[in-house]
Amino acid sequence: MELKVEYVNIDTIKPYKRNAKTHPKEQIEQIKKSIQEFGNCDPIGVWHGEIVEGHGRYLALKELGETTIPIIRLDSLTDEQRRAYGLVHNQLTMNSPWDLPALDLELADIDFDMAQFGFDEPLPPPANMVDVKYNSLAEKYIEPPFSVLDGRRGEWQERKRYWINDVGIKSAESRQTLKTTGSLSGSVPMYYEKKAIAEQKAGRKLTNTEFEENYLPSMMPKDSIISTTAGGGILSIFDPVLAEVLYRWFAVPNGNVIDPFAGGCVRGVMASFCGLDYTGVDIRQEQIDANVTAALNLCNEHLPAWTCGDSANIDQLAPGAYDLLFSCPPYADLEKYSDNEKNISNMPYDKFLEAYRGIINKSCAMLKENRFAVFVVGEVRDNNGAYRNFIGGTIQAFLDAGLRYYNEIIYITPAGSLPLRVNSMWKTRKVGKTHQNVLVFYKGDMKQIKNIYTDTSALDAIKEEKPLDI
Numbered sequence: 001m002e003l004k005v006e007y008v009n010i011d012t013i014k015p016y017k018r019n020a021k022t023h024p025k026e027q028i029e030q031i032k033k034s035i036q037e038f039g040n041c042d043p044i045g046v047w048h049g050e051i052v053e054g055h056g057r058y059l060a061l062k063e064l065g066e067t068t069i070p071i072i073r074l075d076s077l078t079d080e081q082r083r084a085y086g087l088v089h090n091q092l093t094m095n096s097p098w099d100l101p102a103l104d105l106e107l108a109d110i111d112f113d114m115a116q117f118g119f120d121e122p123l124p125p126p127a128n129m130v131d132v133k134y135n136s137l138a139e140k141y142i143e144p145p146f147s148v149l150d151g152r153r154g155e156w157q158e159r160k161r162y163w164i165n166d167v168g169i170k171s172a173e174s175r176q177t178l179k180t181t182g183s184l185s186g187s188v189p190m191y192y193e194k195k196a197i198a199e200q201k202a203g204r205k206l207t208n209t210e211f212e213e214n215y216l217p218s219m220m221p222k223d224s225i226i227s228t229t230a231g232g233g234i235l236s237i238f239d240p241v242l243a244e245v246l247y248r249w250f251a252v253p254n255g256n257v258i259d260p261f262a263g264g265c266v267r268g269v270m271a272s273f274c275g276l277d278y279t280g281v282d283i284r285q286e287q288i289d290a291n292v293t294a295a296l297n298l299c300n301e302h303l304p305a306w307t308c309g310d311s312a313n314i315d316q317l318a319p320g321a322y323d324l325l326f327s328c329p330p331y332a333d334l335e336k337y338s339d340n341e342k343n344i345s346n347m348p349y350d351k352f353l354e355a356y357r358g359i360i361n362k363s364c365a366m367l368k369e370n371r372f373a374v375f376v377v378g379e380v381r382d383n384n385g386a387y388r389n390f391i392g393g394t395i396q397a398f399l400d401a402g403l404r405y406y407n408e409i410i411y412i413t414p415a416g417s418l419p420l421r422v423n424s425m426w427k428t429r430k431v432g433k434t435h436q437n438v439l440v441f442y443k444g445d446m447k448q449i450k451n452i453y454t455d456t457s458a459l460d461a462i463k464e465e466k467p468l469d470i
Helices: 027-039 055-063 079-094 098-108 135-142 152-167 191-202 208-214 239-250 267-273 286-297 310-319 349-365 390-400 416-429 448-451
Strands: 005-009 045-049 049-054 068-073 148-150 257-258 277-282 306-308 322-327 365-379 404-412 436-445
Touching: 005 436, 027 416, 045 079, 045 277, 049 055, 049 079, 068 306, 135 148, 135 239, 191 208, 208 277, 239 267, 239 322, 239 365, 257 267, 277 286, 277 310, 286 306, 310 349, 310 448, 349 365, 349 390, 365 390, 365 448, 390 436
Parallel strands: 045 068, 148 404, 257 277, 257 322, 277 306, 322 365
Antiparallel strands: 005 068, 045 049, 365 436, 404 436
16 A cells, blocks of 8 residues: 545535544543644545544644644555554554653653653653563552542552452351341442432332332442441441552561451451461451352462460460561441450440550550551541541551551442432531541551562562553
8 A cells, every 4th residue: 555645625524424433531631732843744544534543633633723634544444444444543552652761761861841741751760670671650659659549540450350250259148147237228329320220110119128129239349349237337348459459558578468357358368369368367267268268269378277266365366477467457337247245336435445556556565666557447427426536536546556657548339329328417517528547557667668678560460451540
């Protein structure tokens, strides 16, 4: 095929109606800026007056008011070939990654603002990663190391379903008898829309219980990750992607983890996948048994260990020196894990906080020097609806144990039906809560962090084939 550039009136060509490549407004603005800065250096490929490749340039030129544009004719292609070429042309541009160190050097030598074309400021690679090629921050760190982790994003949810449904990490076993707050109406997406459909089929109004027992199960996706108790409450299942990310960020390679509030199996099993040795303590033997069963089915090595007992004695139940303290404590009395009087979720809040502080103090004493502690927490309300400042109490407990408060990360949780429920909540001016706080503390000399935590690639046993891209 001999290519010849022609200049034609822009109105003599038209976009392909089934163009599969999207061109958001931000990209069109970037293309316009490129044309204004460098000129229109790329002819549009046209097949019998219809665009094959160059839809973005076409839209940008239209907005710039250009009337005469350069094209190359691809009329010699068959109809099938031009359809295939339109896809291949776009796909091949995405198949080649940037050489990030070379890109950083090139950007550093360019004086004008490249951010207007979608380039961020160059990021210096960690010292031990200079020779490693990465396509994005997500490939380095699973999620970009920012202070907000968005669990609503499609990529995050896809990865979560991968761990839960494909790999089989589940944490609901043995927990159906827990006394929990929350409801399906607050967690199932489009709950009330589904209920309205069921009522139309039934020909009458349904109570939530009738709907949930007789209609909702058949309307839920097969890969649903929502778990409930026998009493209809929502089980707080630890997000496996959150565990994966936090291990990657704050664990040392081949290190060991202590978890004083183990609960389900997620953090233990994920530690195994990350090449870490995990020890968890939980007060319920049935939970320990369920966790062990899950781990035996899922883990090939670094089998996690759980010990049954009261974490007030964690220094006796799991003595040793640990590289990471990682847990998600009970949120006071929001969930009743057992009737055991030593279970701190059964205690009045002042007693709960006293016991909680003691467990943190003993756990921190077993943490090695120059290591991190990570707690995932959320606020809880008292009987009058006021926040108890549980987050502040947690921070103070770690400070009193001699650690430094180092990072706060906001983990955004899926909203479920919160947009519908928030109207009722707002009558008392309560905002809808859709996040948890990830509190990160450090024990030791902070100047040593960059010397100890350099090799994030050492945890590449994590499923790198499914990175969360940005």
